[in-house]
Structures are given as structure tokens and as C-alpha cells.
Amino acid sequence: MKPNKKITSQKVMITGTLGLMAVFYLAFMIIPIIYAFVGSFCNWNPMIGQMDFVGLENYKTMLGSTAFQKALVNTLVFTVVVTLFRVVLGMLLAVLIDSLGFLKSFFRTVYFLPVVASMVAISLVWVWIFEPTSGIANQILGFFGGQGLGWLKDQHLALPSIMITTIWKDVGFSMVFYLAGLSNISTSLYEAADVDGANMIQKFFKIQLPMLSSTTVLISVTGIISNLQMFDQVFMMTEKAGPNNATLTAVYMLYDEAFVNYRFGNAAVIAFVIFLITLAFSVIQMKTEKKI
Amino acid sequence: MKMKKICGMLLVVVLAAGSLAGCGSGAKQEEPVKKDAAKQEDSKEKLEVFGDNLKYDPNVEIAGGEDVTLNFWVPAAWEEYYTKWSSEYSKIHPNVSFEFTITSFDDHWKKVPMAIQSKSGPDIFWMHNSVNEIMLPHMEALPEDKFPIDQVKADFRNVEANIVDGKLYYVDMGLMTGVIFYNKDIWEEAGLTDADIPKNWDDFREIAKQLTVKDDKGNIQVAGFNTNNAEYIWVDLMYQQGKWLFGPDEETPVFESKEALNAAQLMYDIYNTDGSGSGTQPKGEEAFANGKAAMIYCWGWASNYFKSNFPDLNYGAFALPVFDENSFPAYGRTNGDVSVGVSKYADDAKKEAALDFVLYQMCNDDMIIEYDVFDGMAPSKYSLSDHPSIQEEPVLKVEAEMLDKSIWPGAVPDNYFSDIQKYIGQSILVNKTEPAKALEEAAKMVPEGLKGRNFKTVERKAAVADEMSDQ
Numbered sequence: 001m002k003p004n005k006k007i008t009s010q011k012v013m014i015t016g017t018l019g020l021m022a023v024f025y026l027a028f029m030i031i032p033i034i035y036a037f038v039g040s041f042c043n044w045n046p047m048i049g050q051m052d053f054v055g056l057e058n059y060k061t062m063l064g065s066t067a068f069q070k071a072l073v074n075t076l077v078f079t080v081v082v083t084l085f086r087v088v089l090g091m092l093l094a095v096l097i098d099s100l101g102f103l104k105s106f107f108r109t110v111y112f113l114p115v116v117a118s119m120v121a122i123s124l125v126w127v128w129i130f131e132p133t134s135g136i137a138n139q140i141l142g143f144f145g146g147q148g149l150g151w152l153k154d155q156h157l158a159l160p161s162i163m164i165t166t167i168w169k170d171v172g173f174s175m176v177f178y179l180a181g182l183s184n185i186s187t188s189l190y191e192a193a194d195v196d197g198a199n200m201i202q203k204f205f206k207i208q209l210p211m212l213s214s215t216t217v218l219i220s221v222t223g224i225i226s227n228l229q230m231f232d233q234v235f236m237m238t239e240k241a242g243p244n245n246a247t248l249t250a251v252y253m254l255y256d257e258a259f260v261n262y263r264f265g266n267a268a269v270i271a272f273v274i275f276l277i278t279l280a281f282s283v284i285q286m287k288t289e290k291k292i
Numbered sequence: 293m294k295m296k297k298i299c300g301m302l303l304v305v306v307l308a309a310g311s312l313a314g315c316g317s318g319a320k321q322e323e324p325v326k327k328d329a330a331k332q333e334d335s336k337e338k339l340e341v342f343g344d345n346l347k348y349d350p351n352v353e354i355a356g357g358e359d360v361t362l363n364f365w366v367p368a369a370w371e372e373y374y375t376k377w378s379s380e381y382s383k384i385h386p387n388v389s390f391e392f393t394i395t396s397f398d399d400h401w402k403k404v405p406m407a408i409q410s411k412s413g414p415d416i417f418w419m420h421n422s423v424n425e426i427m428l429p430h431m432e433a434l435p436e437d438k439f440p441i442d443q444v445k446a447d448f449r450n451v452e453a454n455i456v457d458g459k460l461y462y463v464d465m466g467l468m469t470g471v472i473f474y475n476k477d478i479w480e481e482a483g484l485t486d487a488d489i490p491k492n493w494d495d496f497r498e499i500a501k502q503l504t505v506k507d508d509k510g511n512i513q514v515a516g517f518n519t520n521n522a523e524y525i526w527v528d529l530m531y532q533q534g535k536w537l538f539g540p541d542e543e544t545p546v547f548e549s550k551e552a553l554n555a556a557q558l559m560y561d562i563y564n565t566d567g568s569g570s571g572t573q574p575k576g577e578e579a580f581a582n583g584k585a586a587m588i589y590c591w592g593w594a595s596n597y598f599k600s601n602f603p604d605l606n607y608g609a610f611a612l613p614v615f616d617e618n619s620f621p622a623y624g625r626t627n628g629d630v631s632v633g634v635s636k637y638a639d640d641a642k643k644e645a646a647l648d649f650v651l652y653q654m655c656n657d658d659m660i661i662e663y664d665v666f667d668g669m670a671p672s673k674y675s676l677s678d679h680p681s682i683q684e685e686p687v688l689k690v691e692a693e694m695l696d697k698s699i700w701p702g703a704v705p706d707n708y709f710s711d712i713q714k715y716i717g718q719s720i721l722v723n724k725t726e727p728a729k730a731l732e733e734a735a736k737m738v739p740e741g742l743k744g745r746n747f748k749t750v751e752r753k754a755a756v757a758d759e760m761s762d763q
Binding site: 065147240245261263 | 409718
């Protein structure tokens with residue numbers, strides 16, 4: 001084939017492929033997002049074909065709603081705590097496993113296994129673990145002489161219980177990233193540290209921690225984005241985000257508003273609030289990455 | 293190079309096809325499970341007309357004898373029942389056949405309202421009164437000429453309450469209410485007999501205390517009473533005291549009253565003062581099935597749950613105790629499961645056939661009884677309350693006895709009851725919040741949850757309305 005014809009046919013193929021993908025994203029992402037944004041200004045119930053413009057009423061309702069305020073607080077607390085543990089525990093595990101000799105692969109696999117399991121299945125298992133009357137958690141506490149706890153039934157412990165479940169599932173993910181990051185640190189740095197007489201802790205703070213900073217940013221931001229959208233655990237592990245809204249999160253409330261209360265306009269408002277919060281964190285990530 | 297191009301184009305086509313795979317109306321996403329009914333040769337023999345006041349004449353030709361196929365959507369739990377009765381119907385009307393689409397219970401109310409609007413959804417579907425808000429706008433009302441309202445009222449309970457804007461869309465096939473299930477083995481071990489069945493809450497509290505078993509650390513091993521996950525018993529306690537749930541505007545929930553406090557206080561006292569219950573126990577039906585609760589408050593559906601999963605469980609049931617057994621307006625709340633819904637978008641022939649099937653359902657006592665026994669309800673049809681199949685089921689028998697002193701609040705949004713559970717029930721029973729404080733929280737949060745929901749309670753249309761102290 002002549003070079004010009006070759007280039008032209010390549011361009012046609014690229015354009016065609018990109019065009020098709022653009023149509024796909026337009027149809028299944030952009031247009032629905034725009035539609036939902038418009039819906040957030042409407043008394044919107046697609047179940048009965050209702051979409052009556054109400055201006056900022058939905059925004060006033062949701063932002064003034066005690067339940068939504070609680071949901072936002074719960075979501076932010078959950079996100080911060082779980083992400084923090086994801087980073088700290090993941091790093092700790094990675095450093096410890098990295099220092100091992102022949103059992104490295106074994107431990108890496110063991111800690112990564114929960115990551116590949118379904119969150120729904122894990123949530124069901126942890127419901128049984130946290131069962132106040134017969135669950136393993138209270139049996140272990142009892143073994144050490146402690147009093148059984150309410151866990152998911154206690155309004156002060158329900159959200160922490162879900163945090164424990166999520167951290168347990170998630171920590172392997174960050175561990176794997178940190179292990180990769182650790183393997184990229186030049187051994188010459190460790191050798192230089194040895195020459196200077198640095199101990200393990202000094203090496204960690206002076207070499208490993210700074211060298212893992214970009215990995216930390218990545219894990220933090222992906223963790224924040226994912227945890228802001230937490231839903232499965234609340235749905236599977238609690239009775240309607242109880243007890244007493246203790247586990248109510250923004251996305252759960254979005255689901256409730258749309259599919260239980262048929263107030264799709266309110267649900268759209270929640271979606272956009274989450275979107276704005278996520279966008280803010282993404283901007284922070286980009287700026288932090290540039291500085292690093 | 294050419295090969296690369298071909299592979300690239302193929303990949304694009306496959307991706308495009310894959311991305312379009314999710315398109316299409318909801319109705320077509322499920323493979324219709326075609327269950328053609330058995331057809332019988334035309335019989336010249338006249339069939340018997342049946343029914344009480346409302347009658348069904350099976351000799352009337354449907355849709356001028358032309359073949360009609362009704363697209364019937366039901367949740368999986370109802371597949372067997374409706375497959376059977378649609379077959380029976382088709383024996384009478386061989387020109388009418390049914391094509392079933394089976395949904396999951398959770399998905400039914402997400403798919404049906406969307407599919408029905410697309411005009412390719414069901415012609416006839418399993419209906420529930422909790423979704424009036426989203427389904428009545430799509431439903432065909434029952435025509436007066438085929439369903440004379442006086443005859444319907446003469447046959448069924450609750451008809452007046454089911455009339456919306458002057459139209460009737462369905463009737464209750466059965467009515468369910470909350471009863472007390474009790475474990476007969478635990479009862480016997482404690483030296484109790486049926487003569488000890490309490491009629492009032494004071495006696496109930498004593499029995500519950502007697503049945504409660506605790507370990508050395510004071511933790512409940514067997515609760516005397518468990519109402520976990522059914523904390524909406526508060527609603528029954530309100531009705532028992534003659535108090536409406538909603539104000540005169542029929543939409544604002546009421547929490548500031550001595551009756552509301554009495555009801556919340558009783559729940560608090562049974563669990564926390566008497567120590568007969570624990571909010572950390574599993575749901576009532578689970579705890580009961582595993583012998584961890586001697587008595588539970590649960591609705592009639594639990595009888596089938598126990599029959600299917602715990603056939604050896606030795607239990608009985610009795611009517612909800614009341615504050616004063618010598619004078620009470622109602623036992624509590626009731627709710628029904630209703631006749632099938634008909635789409636208003638179906639063509640005339642399909643509509644005629646569908647409405648005829650509804651009439652068939654309403655007049656066919658065997659069909660109603662089977663429905664009620666399956667669902668754990670007492671018949672809404674007056675003539676069937678004493679049916680042997682009802683009387684021999686302890687839970688159904690008790691429900692039948694309670695029905696005429698039970699109140700249907702109407703198609704109140706589900707989140708009203710789940711919010712009652714949360715802000716009153718769980719607060720008091722799990723977190724041991726003081727009743728007054730729990731009610732204060734409920735007064736703030738429950739109306740917020742009902743904002744923008746289009747409903748009016750029909751509780752004041754109850755047969756016992758005149759006996760309620762709150763007029």
C-alpha cells in the first residue's frame with residue numbers, strides 16, 4: 001500500500017474508533033449526568049414520568065436536612081479514618097513483608113486475598129463475626145475476660161465496625177502498591193545509610209517514607225474517592241443504615257431517596273454534592289503530585 | 293498490517309455491540325418464561341357461575357373469542373401460584389394465554405413502573421398497596437359495570453379505604469396483622485399453659501419476665517420477648533389507645549401525645565426496666581427460630597417462614613395484648629396483599645381479558661384461600677374467615693379474629709415505618725434512649741422523611757373509627 005493511502009486508512013480507523021467511544025460515553029455518561037443535573041432542580045420521579053421544575057428547592061431541602069448532614073459527617077469520618085489506616089497499615093505491612101526472606105510471596109498473597117473477594121460476601125461474613133450473642137468477636141473478647149460489645153447493634157460502634165471490615169478488606173491493596181514502591185528504592189541509598197550507621201527506624205523515616213511519597217498520594221486519593229462512595233457495607237451489614245442513622249452514608253441516602261422514597265431530584269442533589277467533594281480531592285491530588 | 297486493521301475493526305465492532313447490549317426496554321431484558329396454559333377443547337356444557345355477592349360467569353366470552361396473550365409480571369415467590377391459576381383460567385377461556393416474566397422481589401418495583409411506561413411492559417402484574425404512589429397512575433381502574441361497588445363492599449373488607457379519587461384499582465385478597473408468636477416448649481418448661489395467655493400488657497410483662505433466661509453475667513440467653521426488626525409495634529400501641537397516627541390534615545405524623553409516650557414507655561419498660569428483651573439480639577423471627585426468644589411480635593408472613601425453614605419448631609400464636617382488655621378500639625394495624633394490577637396501556641382486548649382475570653381472582657374462593665395460606669394472611673373476604681384452611685392454621689386463625697378490630701392506615705410510604713423503627717424502636721430498645729427523647733427525635737426526623745411524598749392516610753375510614761378517642 002502507498003504510504004499516503006496507509007496513513008489515510010489509519011486515520012480513518014482511529015477516527016472511527018474514537019468516534020464510537022465518544023458516542024458511547026456521550027450516551028451512557030455525559031447525557032445521563034446532564035440529565036441528572038437538570039433533575040436536581042426538579043420534582044423528579046421517572047416512575048410516574050414526573051419532572052416539574054422547582055428551582056433550588058431540592059438543594060435547600062437536602063442541605064438543610066438533618067439526615068443528610070449526618071450522612072455527610074459519617075461519610076467524611078469513614079473516608080478519613082479508613083484511608084488513614086489504608087495508608088499506614090499498608091505501608092507497615094509492606095515494610096515488614098519486604099524485610100522477610102523466603103515467606104514474602106506467601107504473606108503478600110494472604111494479605112491480598114481479601115482484596116479480590118466480593119465486598120458483599122465479606123460484609124455477610126463480618127455480620128456473623130460481629131453478632132453480639134454468638135459472633136467470634138465477642139467470643140474472643142470473652143476469652144480474654146472482656147464484656148461482649150454490641151458492634152453493629154450499638155450506635156457508637158456500628159460505623160467503627162464497618163470501618164474495621166473495610167480496612168481488613170482493603171489493606172492488601174495498598175500493601176501491594178507499597179511493596180512495588182519499596183522494590184524501586186535503590187539499594188545504594190540503604191548502603192549509604194548503613195555506612196552512616198542508621199538503624200531500621202531511621203532508614204524507614206529518612207529513606208523509605210520520602211521515597212514512597214508519590215505512592216502514598218496515589219493510595220490516599222484513590223482511597224478517598226472509593227470510600228466517599230461507600231454503600232455495599234451499609235446495605236449488607238445494617239438495617240437501613242441503623243441503628244438510628246449511625247451508619248447512614250451519602251451514597252446510601254442517595255439510594256434511599258431514589259429507589260425507596262422516589263425523590264430522584266433529592267438523589268441527584270446528593271450525587272452532585274459527592275461529585276463536588278470528590279472533585280475537590282482530585283484537584284488536591286493533582287496539585288500535591290506536581291509539588292512532589 | 294492488513295490483518296492488524298481487520299482485527300482492529302473487529303474489536304471496534306465487538307466493543308460497540310457489547311456497549312449496546314444493555315439497551316432495550318426493561319421488559320425485554322428478562323427472557324420471558326413462556327408458560328402457555330393448557331387449552332381444553334371447547335365445551336358446550338354451561339359452567340357454573342360462582343361468587344358471593346360479586347359473581348363470576350365463566351360462560352361469558354372474552355375479547356370476542358379472539359386469541360389474547362397477557363404479559364404477566366410476577367416476583368419469583370408468586371410464580372407457582374399464578375402459573376397454576378392462570379392455567380385454570382385458560383381452561384375456562386382457551387383463547388386467553390399468559391406469558392410470564394419473573395422478577396426478583398427487590399427488582400419488581402424498579403422494573404415494572406419503568407417498563408409499563410414504555411408500553412412494552414406487563415399487561416397484568418403482581419401489585420402491592422405500598423407502591424400506589426408510583427403505580428396507580430399507570431393502572432386501569434376496576435370498571436363499575438364489571439365490579440359493582442356495593443357488591444365488592446359486601447364481599448370484601450377495607451374496600452372504602454382502597455378507593456382513590458373515586459376509583460377502585462384492586463381489593464385486598466387477604467389482610468395481615470401483628471400477633472404474638474410463642475414457643476410452646478419454652479412455655480411448657482416454665483410451667484405455663486394456654487390459660488396463661490395474657491390479654492393485657494401488664495400480664496404480658498409478667499409472663500415475659502418469667503420466661504427470660506439470663507447467664508451469670510446477666511446477659512440474656514433466652515429473651516422473654518423480642519420485637520427486634522419489628523419495632524413498629526409502636527404503631528399498634530397507638531391505635532390500641534384510640535390515637536390516630538396522623539393529624540387532621542391526614543398527612544402530618546403525630547408524636548406529641550400521652551398515648552405516644554405510653555406506647556414508647558411500654559416498649560422501654562419491657563426491654564430495659566423488666567430486662568425481658570435485648571436490642572442486641574438477632575431479628576425476632578431468627579431469635580425465635582433458634583430458641584433464643586420465648587415470645588416475639590411478628591406479622592403473619594412469619595408462619596410460612598417457620599413452616600418452610602423450621603418445621604419442627606413448636607409454636608403457637610395469640611392476639612396482641614392491649615392496655616385494657618375490657619375497652620379497646622383496636623388491636624393495631626393491618627395491611628393487605630391485593631389483587632393483580634392491570635395496565636392502562638394494554639389494548640382493549642388485553643384489558644378486557646386482564647380485568648376478567650381480576651374478577652375471576654376475586655370470586656374464586658379456592659384461589660383466595662390458597663393465596664392467604666401461602667402469604668400468612670387472614671382472608672379479606674367476609675365469607676372465608678371461618679374456612680377450615682384458615683381455622684386450622686394457628687396464626688391465620690388469630691389474625692382472622694383480630695381483623696375486624698384492626699386499622700389500615702392506607703398506602704403510607706414505607707419509610708414512615710422504617711423511620712419509626714429507627715428513631716423510636718431502635719433508639720429505645722437498642723440504645724436505651726429515654727422514650728420522651730426518642731419521640732422528640734422522631735417528631736423532627738419522620739416528617740422530614742415524608743416531605744414531598746404524595747399520600748393521605750385513610751385510617752379515619754376504618755370500621756372502628758367511631759371508637760377511637762382521638763376524633
